[in-house]
Amino acid sequence: MADPVVANVFKSGAILWYAPVGETIPDKDTIGAGDPWGGNWQRLGFTKAPVTFAYEREVADINVEEYLAPIDKYRIAEKAQAETTLAELTADYLSLGVGGTPTEAAAGAGTVGYEELEVGGEFRLTKYAVGFEGIRYDANDNDLPLRLFMYRAVITLNGELEFSKRSDDFPGLPIVIELLADTDNNGKLFKFQRVTAPAT
Amino acid sequence: MTDAPKAIRDFLLAQPGLMAVVETRIYAERDTPPPGYTPAGTGPAICFRVRGGGQDYEGVHLLPSVQFKCYGATEVEANEAYRVLYDALNDRQAYIIKHAQVETLGQTLREPETGWAFVLVFFGLLITNEQEVKYG
Numbered sequence: 001m002a003d004p005v006v007a008n009v010f011k012s013g014a015i016l017w018y019a020p021v022g023e024t025i026p027d028k029d030t031i032g033a034g035d036p037w038g039g040n041w042q043r044l045g046f047t048k049a050p051v052t053f054a055y056e057r058e059v060a061d062i063n064v065e066e067y068l069a070p071i072d073k074y075r076i077a078e079k080a081q082a083e084t085t086l087a088e089l090t091a092d093y094l095s096l097g098v099g100g101t102p103t104e105a106a107a108g109a110g111t112v113g114y115e116e117l118e119v120g121g122e123f124r125l126t127k128y129a130v131g132f133e134g135i136r137y138d139a140n141d142n143d144l145p146l147r148l149f150m151y152r153a154v155i156t157l158n159g160e161l162e163f164s165k166r167s168d169d170f171p172g173l174p175i176v177i178e179l180l181a182d183t184d185n186n187g188k189l190f191k192f193q194r195v196t197a198p199a200t
Numbered sequence: 201m202t203d204a205p206k207a208i209r210d211f212l213l214a215q216p217g218l219m220a221v222v223e224t225r226i227y228a229e230r231d232t233p234p235p236g237y238t239p240a241g242t243g244p245a246i247c248f249r250v251r252g253g254g255q256d257y258e259g260v261h262l263l264p265s266v267q268f269k270c271y272g273a274t275e276v277e278a279n280e281a282y283r284v285l286y287d288a289l290n291d292r293q294a295y296i297i298k299h300a301q302v303e304t305l306g307q308t309l310r311e312p313e314t315g316w317a318f319v320l321v322f323f324g325l326l327i328t329n330e331q332e333v334k335y336g
Binding site for chain 1: 260261293299328329
């Protein structure tokens with residue numbers, strides 16, 4: 001048993017990042033807390049709901065006639081997912097949840113800048129690598145990242161877009177990030193990584 | 201137990217944007233600035249005091265609600281002090297000041313007796329409570 005460490009209790013929001021499947025995860029030695037993850041990682045912008053993460057497993061009991069209680073349990077299925085609500089309604093972010101390929105153009109003489117997204121008729125779901133990061137402070141006030149990497153995931157619009165003048169809320173993009181087994185990595189779902197101390 | 205007012209003052213004194221406006225005129229556990237102070241003669245200042253709050257289940261964090269009064273020679277100057285306080289404190293994280301969030305946005309008022317302009321604002325804080333670890 002370890003002694004309690006108050007610095008292990010932390011309070012932080014989480015910033016989401018996404019990239020094509022297979023993207024290298026950020027180097028914990030060189031990419032500090034709050035820094036851009038680099039490579040093809042793109043940040044998901046403002047959120048209007050907390051980032052939540054859940055893991056579930058289905059378990060089968062192994063029973064024998066001689067005992068009343070199971071003598072063992074085996075995991076027979078597992079799934080994990082993250083959820084949040086994006087605060088920025090853009091074609092890029094909408095496409096993550098509904099598919100399609102956004103197009104955009106800059107403003108020119110007599111033409112407006114715009115982005116468009118046409119949706120429907122696609123059978124295949126695009127897979128993404130997704131991750132999020134919170135920040136913890138140790139007793140020396142060093143900011144240290146806590147990261148969770150989801151190797152393969154599909155992102156789905158997870159509710160309604162609500163447009164209302166009478167509501168005290170504003171439209172958001174609720175999304176659910178459903179994890180898939182990484183077939184190139186023995187079916188792993190995610191990696192949790194907590195930097196515990198800065199480099200010496 | 202962590203000295204919460206000292207922790208808050210130490211944290212604020214380390215914020216350059218705030219220091220540029222109020223310098224070291226940050227007074228803990230005071231309702232008004234000390235004798236001799238005048239907003240016009242001395243410059244903007246901040247007084248704060250814990251008005252209540254509680255602690256978490258284990259007592260390893262204090263959860264004070266803190267009243268801040270941001271003084272200035274005019275309402276405009278008082279609001280400037282309020283805005284730099286907001287930038288220095290809202291949604292900030294560190295080890296002792298684990299989190300801070302504005303509870304009620306600022307309200308511009310005047311002291312009834314002196315007529316000094318100030319902005320009244322409340323923050324909720326999560327402060328690491330440094331204490332001997334107890335078991336059981």
